[in-house]
Amino acid sequence: MPLVLVSILLPLAAGALLLMLPRSDRALSRLLGTVVAAITFGTVWLAGTRDWSFHWLSRPFVSAFHFGATPVSFWIALLLALCTACAIAACRVERTRDFVALLLALEGTMLGLFLSRDLLVFALFWDLMLVPVFFALVGWGEHPATAWRYFIYNFAGGLTLLLATAAFGVIYGTTDVIGLPGVSLIGGWAPWIFAGFAFAFLVKTPVWPLHTWMPPTYAGLPSAMTSVVSGVQSKAGLYGFLAIATAMMPAALYRYATPLIVLALISLVYGALIALVQNDVKRVVAYSSLSHLGLIILAIASGNRLALDGALVYIVAHGLFSAVLFLVLGYVEEREETRSLPQLGGLGWSNPRLSGALCIAALAALGLPGLAGFAGELLILIGVYQNGYVWPANVALVAIVLASAYMLRLYQGIMNGPQRKDLPVRADLTWIEGLAVAPLLAALVLVGVYPKPLLDNAVTTVQSGPIP
Amino acid sequence: MTLSFTGADWNAIAPIDVLAATGLAVLLADLVAGRKQSRYVSIIIGLVGVLVAAVVAGRQFGHEYDAFFGGFMTGGFATVFEEIVLIGTAGSLLLYSTMGAASRVPGTVAIMLWSACGAMLMAGAANLIAIFLGLELLSLGLYALCAAVDRKTARESALKYLILSSTATAFLLFGAALLFGATGSVMLADLLNPSLASNPVFWMGAGMFLIGLVFKLSLVPFHTWTPDVFEGAPLPVTAFMSVVTKAGALAVFARFTYAALPAGVASKLLLPVWIVAGISMIVGNVGMLAQRDLKRLLAYSGIAQIGYIVVALAGGTPLGLRYAIYYLMAYAFMNLGAFAVAASISGPNEEGSELSSYNGLARRRPWLAAAMTVFLLALSGLPPTAGFLGKILILAVTVANGYIWLAAALIAGTAISLYAYAKVIRAMYAPEDGRHEGDLRPFVPLAWASAAVCAIAVIAMTFYPLTPSNVLPLVR
Numbered sequence: 054m055p056l057v058l059v060s061i062l063l064p065l066a067a068g069a070l071l072l073m074l075p076r077s078d079r080a081l082s083r084l085l086g087t088v089v090a091a092i093t094f095g096t097v098w099l100a101g102t103r104d105w106s107f108h109w110l111s112r113p114f115v116s117a118f119h120f121g122a123t124p125v126s127f128w129i130a131l132l133l134a135l136c137t138a139c140a141i142a143a144c145r146v147e148r149t150r151d152f153v154a155l156l157l158a159l160e161g162t163m164l165g166l167f168l169s170r171d172l173l174v175f176a177l178f179w180d181l182m183l184v185p186v187f188f189a190l191v192g193w194g195e196h197p198a199t200a201w202r203y204f205i206y207n208f209a210g211g212l213t214l215l216l217a218t219a220a221f222g223v224i225y226g227t228t229d230v231i232g233l234p235g236v237s238l239i240g241g242w243a244p245w246i247f248a249g250f251a252f253a254f255l256v257k258t259p260v261w262p263l264h265t266w267m268p269p270t271y272a273g274l275p276s277a278m279t280s281v282v283s284g285v286q287s288k289a290g291l292y293g294f295l296a297i298a299t300a301m302m303p304a305a306l307y308r309y310a311t312p313l314i315v316l317a318l319i320s321l322v323y324g325a326l327i328a329l330v331q332n333d334v335k336r337v338v339a340y341s342s343l344s345h346l347g348l349i350i351l352a353i354a355s356g357n358r359l360a361l362d363g364a365l366v367y368i369v370a371h372g373l374f375s376a377v378l379f380l381v382l383g384y385v386e387e388r389e390e391t392r393s394l395p396q397l398g399g400l401g402w403s404n405p406r407l408s409g410a411l412c413i414a415a416l417a418a419l420g421l422p423g424l425a426g427f428a429g430e431l432l433i434l435i436g437v438y439q440n441g442y443v444w445p446a447n448v449a450l451v452a453i454v455l456a457s458a459y460m461l462r463l464y465q466g467i468m469n470g471p472q473r474k475d476l477p478v479r480a481d482l483t484w485i486e487g488l489a490v491a492p493l494l495a496a497l498v499l500v501g502v503y504p505k506p507l508l509d510n511a512v513t514t515v516q517s518g519p520i521p
Numbered sequence: 522m523t524l525s526f527t528g529a530d531w532n533a534i535a536p537i538d539v540l541a542a543t544g545l546a547v548l549l550a551d552l553v554a555g556r557k558q559s560r561y562v563s564i565i566i567g568l569v570g571v572l573v574a575a576v577v578a579g580r581q582f583g584h585e586y587d588a589f590f591g592g593f594m595t596g597g598f599a600t601v602f603e604e605i606v607l608i609g610t611a612g613s614l615l616l617y618s619t620m621g622a623a624s625r626v627p628g629t630v631a632i633m634l635w636s637a638c639g640a641m642l643m644a645g646a647a648n649l650i651a652i653f654l655g656l657e658l659l660s661l662g663l664y665a666l667c668a669a670v671d672r673k674t675a676r677e678s679a680l681k682y683l684i685l686s687s688t689a690t691a692f693l694l695f696g697a698a699l700l701f702g703a704t705g706s707v708m709l710a711d712l713l714n715p716s717l718a719s720n721p722v723f724w725m726g727a728g729m730f731l732i733g734l735v736f737k738l739s740l741v742p743f744h745t746w747t748p749d750v751f752e753g754a755p756l757p758v759t760a761f762m763s764v765v766t767k768a769g770a771l772a773v774f775a776r777f778t779y780a781a782l783p784a785g786v787a788s789k790l791l792l793p794v795w796i797v798a799g800i801s802m803i804v805g806n807v808g809m810l811a812q813r814d815l816k817r818l819l820a821y822s823g824i825a826q827i828g829y830i831v832v833a834l835a836g837g838t839p840l841g842l843r844y845a846i847y848y849l850m851a852y853a854f855m856n857l858g859a860f861a862v863a864a865s866i867s868g869p870n871e872e873g874s875e876l877s878s879y880n881g882l883a884r885r886r887p888w889l890a891a892a893m894t895v896f897l898l899a900l901s902g903l904p905p906t907a908g909f910l911g912k913i914l915i916l917a918v919t920v921a922n923g924y925i926w927l928a929a930a931l932i933a934g935t936a937i938s939l940y941a942y943a944k945v946i947r948a949m950y951a952p953e954d955g956r957h958e959g960d961l962r963p964f965v966p967l968a969w970a971s972a973a974v975c976a977i978a979v980i981a982m983t984f985y986p987l988t989p990s991n992v993l994p995l996v997r
Contacts, residue, residue: 072887110986113840113917118984173913177904184903191947200947201940208903208939212932219916219928 068157090138114222144277210256217249247305254290276383284376320347360436367429401468533588543570599645609764612857636662640769678753693733699726801828802934836922851907858975
């Protein structure tokens with residue numbers, strides 16, 4: 054069986070098989086889940102960009118179950134496998150077995166999305182990846198309404214994606230086009246089709262004002278799931294922009310550049326300002342995501358090659374540091390039984406390892422040179438300047454400065470200050486907990502110091518020539 | 522002209538004969554079988570009869586023949602719809618394994634089989650008399666079936682169905698009479714005369730004929746009877762009505778729109794129908810939101826789903842017909858599956874039709890809950906189910922035909938419907954709230970098997986989208 058297919062089917066099958074284990078089991082399902090996710094990391098790596106195809110439809114348009122990494126999705130798929138492995142290793146929830154099965158299902162469906170080379174299959178997995186998160190929100194969420202908000206918002210996005218895909222297929226004759234050079238959709242329908250895709254991508258990313266599902270979802274899910282959803286699922290929209298919108302409809306993208314830039318800037322600043330005043334630590338990171346991903350939308354809308362390369366680096370970087378942030382905040386919540394910033398404080402004294410992990414992730418998030426966030430931010434800003442968007446770049450700079458403020462506020466609020474009397478003193482990270490975040494931290498440093506592999510490939514696939 | 526029929530004429534309706542004879546066989550077997558076995562004996566004989574009829578009908582696929590002077594056409598179109606009717610009948614018969622008083626099962630099974638004969642007749646009917654005959658045969662059985670349970674709501678349901686359905690039939694019949702007046706012929710093919718476009722009698726006749734059909738399809742504004750009738754009727758009958766009746770009506774509607782209307786007339790005459798279908802998608806899905814009863818929920822859902830199917834026919838393209846049939850087939854499996862799950866957790870009082878009885882089902886019956894999840898995902902158009910593929914196919918063909926507003930209505934309706942379907946999923950998987958912990962229904966092999974087959978079919982149809990290719994030439 055081709056490796057790329059194994060990568061997708063293995064987590065799905067493993068998730069289904071896990072349900073056969075005894076319900077009370079905790080350790081074994083976590084171990085198996087971690088191993089399976091680690092194996093998929095290996096298979097994605099080994100499969101490289103080799104593809105596999107199985108004919109599906111010949112009418113009304115040609116479509117195939119065509120899987121294979123593009124140089125862009127290769128990195129995101131690796132990120133996904135890594136985040137999932139770490140999340141499963143770190144997860145500590147009730148009904149562990151079912152939760153791990155859902156995480157594996159989420160990994161499988163999202164790998165299907167990122168590795169699909171066919172628009173219709175992309176749309177299929179787009180809808181499918183919502184289901185595990187919905188189930189997690191139903192079973193482990195804090196509030197029932199959150200599940201609806203998440204599901205209905207994103208399903209609505211999925212439907213416009215579906216309509217746009219159908220229209221694309223009817224006009225272009227085939228949907229087997231992702232990663233194919235030279236595909237371009239022109240004509241009167243192109244802007245509408247682009248709008249259909251863009252709506253779905255903007256909901257998923259999310260961007261102001263479509264973000265209202267996001268903070269409760271990120272806060273309400275168990276941290277392990279949040280780290281995957283925020284780290285990788287939110288990248289589905291951005292990947293869609295890179296692989297579909299930028300590659301196939303550059304003219305339409307250019308036409309909508311101004312509204313996209315405006316939305317991106319509002320998200321950047323609004324997210325940063327809210328993050329500055331939020332007291333729920335998970336919501337701080339959720340709003341910081343809104344801000345950071347706005348930067349990537351800005352890069353995509355600018356249409357500059359360097360910015361697009363930077364977007365890929367930043368996609369990976371954000372995936373890594375937001376995954377660590379949520380995992381670490383999960384540890385904090387588990388230990389202190391609160392997520393409220395005013396109630397927390399002084400944990401660093403008793404939990405140096407926990408404090409260190411949070412510190413590195415926060416520094417990466419605020420763009421410290423040497424860590425992954427900086428490499429992406431720098432490229433994006435230079436690229437956006439290059440294409441003459443001076444004011445947007447300036448506004449983005451302000452938001453990046455704000456990022457230091459809220460990230461330091463978050464870190465200091467939790468770790469620094471005098472040790473609080475009213476908080477229980479718990480043991481520092483166990484070696485399993487430490488091991489769960491270590492690969493992510495290592496990757497943050499690695500990408501920060503040596504982002505070249507990501508950049509080498511990106512330009513060739515994101516075929517955005519100079520946009521008219 | 523002497524009316525003489527050849528063997529080929531009788532061969533054409535052989536599947537219907539098989540089904541009719543099976544009904545008699547069920548009644549005869551009941552005389553022999555003991556009281557305890559009569560339920561299963563009836564169901565098994567019924568299933569065997571349906572299977573034989575399906576094989577006989579399947580052998581006619583591709584063999585075009587105009588039986589009874591063009592009154593009944595065999596070939597592709599009729600066969601496909603006959604098979605869907607038979608699937609629906611089999612799926613409904615299976616539900617009697619848990620439902621109803623044992624003494625009544627043989628009689629109701631026989632009537633259901635005869636009703637199905639009417640729907641099969643509609644599938645091939647190509648003149649106005651045959652259409653009417655099929656419709657009446659289908660409906661007459663249903664009036665009795667609706668009332669075949671000791672419950673006040675069932676009698677109410679039967680009476681409502683009788684009165685409203687008769688009204689619809691009256692419209693249809695009056696329309697048919699006017700069409701006959703306009704053309705002097707009962708053949709659908711004779712309506713293709715372009716000179717009819719200037720004949721007001723034809724317009725009136727065609728309009729009333731369509732109203733009758735829309736009523737049977739339960740599209741807005743003639744949909745209000747559906748939830749009440751569905752709620753009151755016994756569960757198997759509800760399943761039967763939701764699939765078989767609609768398949769029969771859809772066959773007539775498709776044949777009428779594709780084969781009986783002059784090109785210039787069709788676009789004007791049918792526009793109201795497309796609008797009505799578009800509104801049905803919204804109204805049906807909104808109506809679902811507040812329901813607490815599975816049968817009512819599926820009634821509203823059916824209003825919307827039939828809307829999707831009718832929309833595929835807008836534009837009158839061959840591809841549209843194929844996708845309508847594909848979606849109808851998928852819809853049959855999703856609905857029958859959902860009803861099979863409901864029957865599996867029901868006792869004689871049909872507890873399975875109350876949505877509250879699904880609370881925590883995943884704990885008690887994980888496999889049933891998983892199957893139900895598949896059906897609900899399919900109904901809401903989520904992958905990896907035939908509902909997803911059916912929607913994208915219909916969207917594609919609708920967009921290609923230029924009915925972008927219908928595609929938009931479909932999208933809007935689907936977005937609304939998600940809440941109603943996912944509410945049931947949520948109830949099944951939400952952490953247990955303690956209610957309904959004790960009442961675990963025994964394992965019912967037939968109903969479980971039906972649910973399993975439907976679930977597999979719904980998923981398999983996604984990956985192997987079989988749409989019969991040579992149907993259109995055979996509509997004629």
